[in-house]
Amino acid sequence: MLEQYLLALILGLIQGLTEFIPVSSTGHLIFFADILGFDGTPNHAFEVMIQLGSILAVVAIYFEKLWKVTVTLPSDPKSRRFALGLVLAFVPAAIAGLLLHDVIKRVLYDPMIVAVMLIVGGVLILVIERVVKTPRHASADNLPLSTTLGVGIFQALALIPGVSRSGATIMGALLIGVERRAAAEFSFFLAIPTMLAAFSYDLYKGWGEFTTDSLGLIAAGFVMAFISAWVVVRTLLDFVSRHGFAPFAWYRIVVGGAMLAYLWSA
Numbered sequence: 001m002l003e004q005y006l007l008a009l010i011l012g013l014i015q016g017l018t019e020f021i022p023v024s025s026t027g028h029l030i031f032f033a034d035i036l037g038f039d040g041t042p043n044h045a046f047e048v049m050i051q052l053g054s055i056l057a058v059v060a061i062y063f064e065k066l067w068k069v070t071v072t073l074p075s076d077p078k079s080r081r082f083a084l085g086l087v088l089a090f091v092p093a094a095i096a097g098l099l100l101h102d103v104i105k106r107v108l109y110d111p112m113i114v115a116v117m118l119i120v121g122g123v124l125i126l127v128i129e130r131v132v133k134t135p136r137h138a139s140a141d142n143l144p145l146s147t148t149l150g151v152g153i154f155q156a157l158a159l160i161p162g163v164s165r166s167g168a169t170i171m172g173a174l175l176i177g178v179e180r181r182a183a184a185e186f187s188f189f190l191a192i193p194t195m196l197a198a199f200s201y202d203l204y205k206g207w208g209e210f211t212t213d214s215l216g217l218i219a220a221g222f223v224m225a226f227i228s229a230w231v232v233v234r235t236l237l238d239f240v241s242r243h244g245f246a247p248f249a250w251y252r253i254v255v256g257g258a259m260l261a262y263l264w265s266a
Contacts, residue, residue, distance in 0.1 A: 005220050007038040012050050012221030016228025019054040020188060020236055022125060022167025022248050023255070027114035030161055031259055034111050048202045049218050053225030055195045058188050061233050066192075078142065085143055089152035089169075089186075090193045096156040097198065101205075104159055112263055117162025118256030125249035128171050136177035140186040143178065150176045151186065155194065162256075165194065170245065181241050188233060 011029055018025040029047040032038075038046070059066060072079040097104075137143050143151075154172025158165035166187045173183035 004038065004217060007033075007036050008046070008217040008220040009224045010036070011038060011046070012053065012224030013228050015047075015050050015221065016054050016057070016225035016230075017232055019051060019225070019229055020058075020166050020184075020191070020232050022121070022164045022170055022245060023252050024114070024118060024121070024158075024162050024164035024167065025051070025054075027118060027162035027164070030109055030114050031111045035262070046214075046218055046221060048198050050221035050225045051195045052199045053222035054229035055192055055199075057226050057229035058192060058233055061230065062188070081145070082141055085145055085148035086189060086193060088145055089148040089155065089190050090197070092149075092152040092156040093159065093194055094197055096159055097201070100159060101201065104161075109161055111259065113160070114162035115256045115259035115263060117160060118252045118259065121163055121167055122249040122252030122256065125167065125171060125245050125252070128174055129244055129246050129249070132174045135174075135179035135182075138179045138182055140178075140182040140189065143182075143186065147173070147176055147178065148186075151178075151190065155190065165191065167248075180244060181237050184237055184240050 011033060014028050014032055015025050018028050026047055033047065069079045069082055073083060137147060151169050151173050154168045154175075155165060156168075157163050158168040166184075169187040169190055170180075170183045173186060174180065178186065
């Protein structure tokens with residue numbers, strides 16, 4: 001069991017490092033859990049539930065802003081607009097997730113699908129980076145509601161493992177006119193309700209299947225995901241402002257290709 005706790009820490013590290021960059025944290029977890037032989041929780045619950053650690057890292061970093069929005073909702077139109085934008089962006093993935101949750105878990109949680117989608121997504125990021133030139137929206141705080149809804153529709157594509165929730169939302173935002181830094185920051189905020197909902201739903205669906213050991217593994221992965229996600233969120237905005245998203249695209253293509261080579265040779 002000690003080995004499984006070590007693997008939980010490793011997977012938590014991977015999750016936190018990959019949650020907010022466009023490389024698919026779920027895809028990485030599915031693949032590495034498979035090749036490392038991690039089997040500590042039922043029905044891929046570990047992969048979803050440790051994401052809460054990453055989300056809490058965002059909440060901690062942006063706590064002052066989020067608290068201000070919360071307490072000023074009754075009096076500040078800007079706060080209400082920001083909150084409504086997040087709600088609109090959250091709804092498409094929430095509806096799709098409720099309708100397709102069981103099918104996705106049963107059919108699409110497959111390392112081969114992850115590898116292919118990593119490569120496809122990497123190519124699309126390179127294309128989008130070349131096509132998108134002049135953004136119309138430079139702030140994540142006051143995006144038009146139609147834009148936030150559009151980002152939410154793109155986010156629903158990330159229900160396919162390997163697509164990447166952050167990748168879908170950021171690239172979708174770029175396509176509809178949001179500046180790089182603002183797109184990444186809005187993706188941070190949108191992750192909070194999205195992953196909280198996914199966490200809560202999986203906890204509700206699978207609570208009876210958990211054991212003391214599996215909850216302990218989730219706790220270990222949770223802590224490691226929080227720490228590593230904190231580092232990524234603190235550094236990502238400056239990185240993409242300087243370098244864009246092409247480095248992540250090439251990473252996806254290389255890793256996806258390596259995954260395919262491993263799976264074909266296994």
